[in-house]
Amino acid sequence: MAIIKCPECGHEISDKAPFCPSCGVPIAGKVVSESTETVDSKDDGIEQCTNNENVQPSHNNKIIIGVVLAIVALVVGIGCYFYFSIQSDKELQAYNFAMASKDSQVLQSYLDQYPNAPEEHLDSIQAHLDILKKADFDWTNALISNSKSALEQYVTSHPDSPYKAIAMHKIDSIDWGIAQQNNTVEAFELYLEQHSEGEHVDEANRMISSINSRTIQPEDRLMISSIFNGFFKSLSDKDEDALTSFVNPLLANFLGKPNATKSDVVTFMHKIYKSDVKSMRWQLLDDYAINKKEVGAQQTEYAVTFSAIQTVVSQDNNTNEVKYKISAKLNNDGRIYDFNMIKLVE
Structure with missing residues (x-):
């Protein structure tokens, strides 16, 4: 109730x-x-x-979920943007590095790592790689041939090749070997003409100097001929002063006498003019055999052999001819410091 x-x-x-x-x-x-x-x-x-x-919380949850999803999508989007941006930068850096490289392995690595790179990048890298492969192939052939012409052709065809320095070294070595084999002034001068900055420039100049120091030049022969013509003319004229001007103050040897002096030379001249000698004349046959060598810094020695005919007219006008083989040495001043004569029997 x-x-x-x-x-x-x-x-x-x-x-x-x-x-x-x-x-x-x-x-x-x-x-x-x-x-x-x-x-x-x-x-x-x-x-x-x-x-x-019950209804109100369900509506709010949808809003919250929507907001969260939107934020997640934004974050993912930003992340993807930065990721692909970074990947794009890496690809561009790798592309520039590969294009600047002369190593075929670097270019092949780019193609393997970035198969989805821009088409123009892939084409450029492939073209560059083909050029390097062709250069590698040509280098192998030139290297195997070891031919100067093949190496020169390779350098001409591939001026930017990483093997250019090696090719130039081999060409230099080939030309230097030829110069050494010929061993002449002309051969070494040709090497210097072909390789003004070559690896053997200093050595080539030394070899030229050495050969010249041993090679009898026309001026050497003229100087030697002048000295001995003057020496024997002085004997013929019985001119002591002229005679001694052609010899060194101290001679290592003069007609078998060691450490001879100018007075020994004068004594020899008077000795050959015997009392029955009316006149004497010396004729040099100009058959000089000359050996030239360096004996010190810018010091040259000449060893000379030649023939001479002595014609003696006696007081009764009889004439006698004797042939001699003469060997002598001249120092750097052009003075006789060693002298020997041997009578030749015919």
Whole structure:
């Protein structure tokens, strides 16, 4: 039982009363308990409130999830941008490095590592690689042939080849070997003409100097001929001063006498002019055999052999001819310091 208010007069009565004692309006079974309605109404409110609370969080979650997904997508997008940007920079750096390289392995490595690179990059690298491979092939052939002409052709065809220095070294070595084999001034001068900055320039100049120091030049022969013609003319003229001007103050040997002096030479001249000699003439046959060698810094020695005919006219006008083989040595000053004569028997 519950106490309710009469819907007609508002008098408080039991919900079990058959009618309102105040106004007579039927009550029992006719009027819904206010408390029940209130309770039901409250229950509906609670349920609605509960439903509203359940719905509201679901909507908010969708918004949050959407925002999170958007942020994730943005982060992923930015990450992808930077990744591909970095990859692009790496590819460009690798491309520039490969194009500047003369190593075929570097170019092949680029092609293997960046198969999806821009087509123009791939084409340029491949073309560059083909050139290097051709150069490598030509170098192998030139190297095997070891021919100067093949090496020169290789350098001409591939001026930027990494093997150019080796090729030039081999060409230099070939020309130097030819110069050494010929061993002449002309051969070494040709080497210097072909390789003004070659590896053997200093040695070539030394060889030229050495050969010249041993080679009898026309001026050497003229000087030697002049000295001995003057020496024997002085003998013929019995000119002591002229005679001694052609000999060294101290001679290592003069006609078998060691450490001879100018006075020994004068004594020899007077000795050959015997009392029955009316005149004497010496004729040099100009058959000089000359050996030239260096004996010190810019010091040259000449060893000379030649023939001379002595013609003696006696006081009774008889003529006698004797042939001599003469060997002598001249020092760097052009003075005789060693002298021997042997009579030739015919």
